[in-house]
Amino acid sequence: MSEPHYMTATETAHLIRTGQASAVEVLRTHLDRIEKVNPRVNAIVTLVAEQALEAAKAADAAGPGEVAERPLHGVPVAHKDLVDTANIRTTYGSPLFAENIPDHDDLIVQRLRAAGAITIGKTNTPEFGTGSHTVNEVFGATRNPYDLTRSAGGSSGGAAVALATGMVPLADGSDMGGSLRNPASFCNVVGLRPTPGRVPAVSDTAAWYTLSVQGPMARTVEDVTLMFGVIAGFDRRSPYSIKEVFAPEPEQGVAGLRVAWSPDLGGLPVDPRTAAVTATAPAVFERLGARVEQVELDLSGAEEAFRTYRAWNYALSFDDVTGLGPNTAWNVEQGRKVTGADLARAEVARSRLYQRMAAFFDVYDVLIAPVSQVPPFPVEHPYVGEINGERMPDYLAWMRSAYWISVLHAPAASVPAGFTEDGLPVGVQIVGRPFEDARVLRVARAFEQATQYGLRRPPL
Incomplete structure (x- = not known):
């Protein structure tokens, strides 16, 4: 933990704010790390060193009042190559946009910059974020730093690897079917899928x-x-944006909380290596004073709801686009088949599931379960084709443990939970009631502090 590039964002912000470090010094530390490490893992695909250096110099020249108002003043951050960044190449992982340079920042970038964060570059993602394995025709594959022959997960795989290797202390990501949680699990970092509306996105x-x-x-x-x-925070351009201001819960631990444990989310196949690691999580919570109960989870309807709405959205977004990669094109083709009756059934299925889980969360404070059904797989494989002898029908199916949770409108975090016998990271998924993001983070923090698996660095 003595390496300066592994200093936390919280520590970094404090040192800069109190004058114990300069933004330029911090930036150069991370640029040096990127130069040494990134060629081996391919996480940051567009680097804006000169632009970042000018921003760091401006940060160091800022007055005390300005610094005090910016919680991330001088802290480097990387943005996923799906979000638009003004005057910085944004490819969406697609050859169709290989030289695309937006003229504006997406809202999440605007908020990070307003808080004083310094953009250092863009992180790799599969084409349009399609899939939980970070590889595309523009930049190639991102490799897992704990084993360079393995996948980093996806679609925020570049972000997870950049964090795990100390190239940046913070990174943004996105998640439809597990894209914040799966790469966090694969790379021994933390990712939060918020309640929808906490981090508003603007779409026309x-x-x-x-x-x-x-x-x-x-x-x-x-x-x-x-x-x-x-x-996080309200924006009126998002129709379901949450007006309530996010505030962390006090660090009270988890004593007395009711924790539901599902080893397989209702019968999904789970690789024995992943199962062995995640099975240790309930005992941790019990030692911390929580009341843990293994449950038979009923997430029926999640599969139909997720696949129908996902397919519909892909057709909506890309129906008139030619030259798409195979995964994106497959999703669009599935979307073209969706009928009004299909959407109606999906809405009923999701509504009934939401009400069942509302009753579930009347009894339990949080649910813990595996994030992914497998540990990191070989990087040359496009996806996981089989789990425990059960053949996966397509490239999506191996991530049901994440995308079934996406349907619940609930916050879910991936937190390091340990390692397989051959040193591959595994995360545990902590799912809370809708809108109780702060509770999920409190529980995640207690687990992290008790286990400290996140302190184990990749053997680069």
């Missing part, structure tokens, strides 16, 4: 679409909470 084509959210990633829950406080 699918403003009511709630399956896809943006959120924070970092190496610690404290840093995720710090970043979340910056990017």
Whole structure:
């Protein structure tokens, strides 16, 4: 933990704010780390070192009042290559946009910059964020730093690897079917899928679409909470944006909380290596004073709801686009088949599931479960084709443990839970009641502090 590039965002912000470090010094530390490490893992695909250096110099020249008002003053951050960044190449992982340079910042970028964060570059993602394995035709594959022959997960895989290797202390990501949680699990960092509406997104084509959210990633829950406080907040351009101001819960631990434990989310196949690691989580919560109960979870309807709405959204977004990669094109083709009757059934299924889970959360404060059904798989494989002898029908199916949770309109965090015998990271998923993001972070923080798996660094 003596390496300066592994200093937390919270510590970094404090040192800059109190004059014990300069933004330029911090930036150069991370630029040096990127130069040494990034060629091996391919996490940051567009680097804006000169632009970042000018921003860091401006940060160091700012007055005390300005510094005090910016919680991330001088802290480097990387943005997923799906979000628009003014005057910085944004490819969406697609050859169609390989040289695209937007003229504006997305809202999440605006908020991070307003809080004083310094953009250092863009992180790799599969084409249009399609899939939980970060590889595309523009930049190639991002490699897992704990084993360079393995996948980093996705679609925020570049962000997770940049964090795990100390290239940045903070990164943003997005999540429809697990894209904040899966790479966090694969790379031993923390990712939060917020309640939809906590981090509003502005859209003029699918403003009511709630399956896809943006959120924070970092190496610690404290840093995720710090970043979340910056990017969360009401915006009237989002019709389901939450007006309530996010505030962290006091660190009271988990004593007395009712914790539901599901080893397989209702019968999903789980690789024995992943199962062995996640099975240790209930005992941790019990030692911390929580009341843990293994449950038989009923998430029926989640599969139909997720696949129908996902397919519909892909057709809406890309129906008239030619030259798409195979995964995106497949999703669009599925969307073209969706009928009004299909949407009606999906809405009924999701509504009934929501009410069942509302009753479930009347009994339990949080649900804990595996994030992913498998540990990191070989990087050359496009996806996981089989789990425990059960064949996966397509490239989506292996991530049901994450995308079934996406349907619940609930906050969910991935927190480091340990390692397989061959040193691959595994995360535990902490799911809370809708709108109780602060409770999820409090529980995640207690688990993190008790286990400290997140302190284990990749053997680069």
